[in-house]
Amino acid sequence: xxxxxxxxxxxxxxxxxxxxxxxxxxxxxxxxxxxxxxxxxxxxxxxxxxxxxxxxxxxxxxxxxxxxxxxxxxxxxxxxxxxxxxxxxxxxxxxxxxxxxxxxxxxxxxxxxxxxxxxxxxxxxxxxxxxxxxxxxxxxxxxxxxxxxxxxxxxxxxxx
Numbered sequence: 250x251x252x253x254x255x256x257x258x259x260x261x262x263x264x265x266x267x268x269x270x271x272x273x274x275x276x277x278x279x280x281x282x283x284x285x286x287x288x289x290x291x292x293x294x295x296x297x298x299x300x301x302x303x304x305x306x307x308x309x310x311x312x313x314x315x316x317x318x319x320x321x322x323x324x325x326x327x328x329x330x331x332x333x334x335x336x337x338x339x340x341x342x343x344x345x346x347x348x349x350x351x352x353x354x355x356x357x358x359x360x361x362x363x364x365x366x367x368x369x370x371x372x373x374x375x376x377x378x379x380x381x382x383x384x385x386x387x388x389x390x391x392x393x394x395x396x397x398x399x400x401x402x403x404x405x406x407x408x409x
Contacts, residue, residue, distance in 0.1 A: 250304060251311045254338045260315045267314050269307070271296065277379050279346070280306045282313040284322075289314065302350070308338050367399045377404065 255263035268288045275281075275292035282289050289310040295303045312334040316324045324330045327344050335342035368375045369387035376385075386397035 250307060254308060254311055254334075255315065257337050258312075258315045258319075258334050260318055263311065263315055263318065266318075267311065280310045282310045284314075284317055287314065302346075305340055305343075308335065308340050309343075312338065364403060365401055366404045367401050369397070370400050371395060 251264040251267065251269075255261065266287055268286070270288060270290045271293045272290050273293045275290070275294075278292070279295065280289065280291045289307065291303070291306060291310070295306060312331050313326065315334055316328075316331045320330050327342070332342040364377075364379050365381045366375060366377050367382060367385055369390055371390050372387060374387055374389065381401055381403075383401065385399055387395075387399060388397070391397040
């Protein structure tokens with residue numbers, strides 16, 4: 250699969266320079282590209298579900314590898330270069346999966362997509378994450394001269 254995307258992206262023999270591993274330890278994330286070791290690590294449970302999800306996640310991580318090879322460290326992880334590679338491969342450049350697309354775990358519950366909600370009390374901008382991020386600030390409010398502190402509240406318990 251990577252060889253075809255590498256041809257589309259004009260990154261010859263990318264599949265020879267990147268190693269793919271599967272991990273049973275992945276619960277919070279589905280995949281990760283490690284630039285130091287040129288390794289794509291994917292959640293083991295992807296092998297047991299819809300192959301289209303596996304293809305999308307593998308493409309997502311391979312696009313990170315290709316973006317770093319072509320543009321170096323100056324490219325943002327989910328920036329315009331990465332998005333262009335995803336579009337060229339025929340995928341929507343998604344960073345997170347909607348909860349309805351997450352597979353059901355062995356206990357019969359869906360994996361939690363978000364646990365913490367970070368909200369700006371001034372402009373109501375929101376972002377949900379699996380971890381509490383106390384250092385985050387609202388960029389719009391900081392640019393307007395305010396402190397940009399966010400209200401953080403837990404919106405669900407982790408079910409993985």
